[in-house]
Amino acid sequence: MGFSYGDAETQGGVSPCPHKLERKGIVSAIRFEHVTKQFPGASAPAVLDCTLTVEDGSFVVILGPSGCGKTTLLKMVNRLYEPTAGAIYIDDSEIRQLSATTLRRQIGYVIQQVGLFPHMTVAQNIAVVPRLLGWPRERIERRVDELLELVELPPAEYRSRYPSQLSGGQQQRVGLARALAGDPKVLLMDEPFGAIDAITRASLQDELLRLQRRLKKTILFVTHDVDEALRLADRIVVMREGRIVQYDRPIAVLTQPADAFVHELVGADDMVRQLSLVRVETAMAPLPAGFRRNGEPSIAPDADLRHALSLLLRTGAPALAVVDSQQPIGVLTLDHIRATAKNEIEG
Ligand SMILES: Nc1ncnc2c1ncn2[C@@H]1O[C@H](COP(=O)(O)OP(=O)(O)OP(=O)(O)O)[C@@H](O)[C@H]1O
Ligand SMILES: [Mg+2]
Numbered sequence: 001m002g003f004s005y006g007d008a009e010t011q012g013g014v015s016p017c018p019h020k021l022e023r024k025g026i027v028s029a030i031r032f033e034h035v036t037k038q039f040p041g042a043s044a045p046a047v048l049d050c051t052l053t054v055e056d057g058s059f060v061v062i063l064g065p066s067g068c069g070k071t072t073l074l075k076m077v078n079r080l081y082e083p084t085a086g087a088i089y090i091d092d093s094e095i096r097q098l099s100a101t102t103l104r105r106q107i108g109y110v111i112q113q114v115g116l117f118p119h120m121t122v123a124q125n126i127a128v129v130p131r132l133l134g135w136p137r138e139r140i141e142r143r144v145d146e147l148l149e150l151v152e153l154p155p156a157e158y159r160s161r162y163p164s165q166l167s168g169g170q171q172q173r174v175g176l177a178r179a180l181a182g183d184p185k186v187l188l189m190d191e192p193f194g195a196i197d198a199i200t201r202a203s204l205q206d207e208l209l210r211l212q213r214r215l216k217k218t219i220l221f222v223t224h225d226v227d228e229a230l231r232l233a234d235r236i237v238v239m240r241e242g243r244i245v246q247y248d249r250p251i252a253v254l255t256q257p258a259d260a261f262v263h264e265l266v267g268a269d270d271m272v273r274q275l276s277l278v279r280v281e282t283a284m285a286p287l288p289a290g291f292r293r294n295g296e297p298s299i300a301p302d303a304d305l306r307h308a309l310s311l312l313l314r315t316g317a318p319a320l321a322v323v324d325s326q327q328p329i330g331v332l333t334l335d336h337i338r339a340t341a342k343n344e345i346e347g
Contacts (some may be wrong), residue, residue, distance in 0.1 A: 028056050028057075028090060028185035028186050028217075029053060029055055029089075029090070029218065030053070030089070030090050030218060031052070031053045031054075031088065032073075032088050033088070033089070034050070034051055034087075035047060035049070035073070035076065035083045035085070035087070036049055036050075036083060036084050036085040037083055037084055038084045044241070045242050046072040047072050047076070047242045048069075048242035048243050050086070052244060055218075058218060058219075058235060059212055059221065059232055060233060060235050060236070061221045061228075061229040061233035062221070062222045062223075062237045063236050063237065063265070063266075064238060064240055065240070065265070066224060068240055068242065069242040070190075070239055071190055071222060073239070074222055076088060077107065077186070077188055078100075078107045078188060079096075079100040079104070082096075090186065105129060105133065106184050106185065107184050107187070108181075108182070108188065109188045109190075110175050110179045110187065110188070110189045110190070110192045111175075111189075111190045111192065112192060112193075112194040112195055116174060117163075118162065119162075121160050121161060122148070122158050122159055122162075122163070122166070125163070126143075126148070126174065126177050127144055127181065129178070129181045129182035130143055130181050130182060132182075144177075145159070147180055147181060148177060150177065150180070150211065151176055151177045151211075153170060153177075167200075168197075168200070169197075169201075169204060173204070176192070176211075180215070186218045187217045190222045191223055193228070201228075208232065221233075227276075229250070230250045230253075230254070230266075230277060235247060236248060236249075238253065238262050240261055245258050245262055246258035250277055251274075254273065254274050254277065271341060272306055272309070273306075274341070275304065275305035275306040275337070275341060276305070276306035276307075278305045278341075279301065279305070280299055280300065280302070280304065280305060280320075280322055280332055281302065281330070282340065283308075283337055283339075283340035284322045284330035284336060285330055285332070286329075287328060287331065293328060295317075296317055296318075296319050297311055297315050297320055298320065298322070298323040299311060299321070299322055299323070300322070300324065301322050301324050301329060305337055305341075308332055308337060309337055312334055318333060319333045320332045
């Protein structure tokens with residue numbers, strides 16, 4: 001039983017309190033070794049000889065064009081599909097050693113079509129896994145409310161609604177809450193925001209990043225949206241025709257694409273896109289001595305240079321004040337952006 005919450009062995013010692021282990025979050029790396037999936041009758045394998053390690057607590061995005069095998073790769077992790085060759089490990093246990101049911105209870109799964117049960121309320125939808133796990137009613141209720149707070153749907157208002165009474169973005173939040181309900185260490189997300197308008201999508205992305213910083217799940221996230229991948233990923237897996245063609249940090253995928261296909265896919269020539277990966281604080285200059293605010297628009301140090309650039313262009317201001325907790329800490333001009341782009345991106 002390598003892949004279970006209370007497994008003391010994987011911690012290298014015996015713990016008197018299994019609950020503590022669950023809180024601490026023991027290792028949950030996912031490892032693919034020479035994984036191939038050939039569907040019967042298909043002319044080519046959907047996934048071909050993929051080897052990949054997703055580190056514990058990291059956010060990995062699988063990016064690639066339609067039909068390249070992203071969903072197939074993901075579905076092999078919770079055994080909705082079985083590989084034709086190769087093996088997949090979680091916590092160093094081969095997943096074939098676990099029953100599909102045991103495995104799936106410990107892996108959150110979110111898909112584009114949300115898949116909420118229409119005849120169940122929001123609370124009942126979220127409670128599906130805790131019920132399967134046999135939690136007492138009060139613990140389930142507490143958990144439902146906690147998760148609704150987490151995804152910013154006030155429980156009093158949303159607990160008793162039905163999915164049809166929610167917007168697409170709200171349904172997606174409930175889907176995420178449901179996936180998190182059993183406190184899985186691994187989250188699989190297959191184009192979860194694909195059907196959602198750009199503004200809601202950006203706010204869901206922000207929320208997911210915030211959650212990830214707090215909960216430190218191991219997330220495997222599929223998209224064919226390059227900007228979404230760049231925004232969310234610690235590392236990006238670029239796939240083409242069933243194969244992994246690059247596995248790297250977002251900035252490296254943009255600046256050192258493995259081949260012409262990746263270059264084209266991510267728009268590696270797009271300087272503005274590259275700016276979105278650099279934070280304002282790495283480009284700003286320290287405050288000049290005796291600095292006094294003179295109507296400069298302000299920007300946060302953790303905003304990206306793409307936003308800074310558009311703010312400079314939109315306002316026509318010569319400089320931005322970089323402001324942290326209402327305290328100016330630096331200034332940023334077009335020259336700073338230009339110099340940083342030269343160093344960080346081209347160099
Ligand atoms: N159940 C199946 N039976 C047969 N072939 C399948 C099955 N599922 C997927 N395929 C084929 O495997 C290949 C990869 O499909 P997959 O769904 O993994 O692509 P994808 O990268 O997720 O694409 P999209 O971005 O369109 O969702 C495709 O050629 C697809 O037709
Ligand atoms: Mg797919």
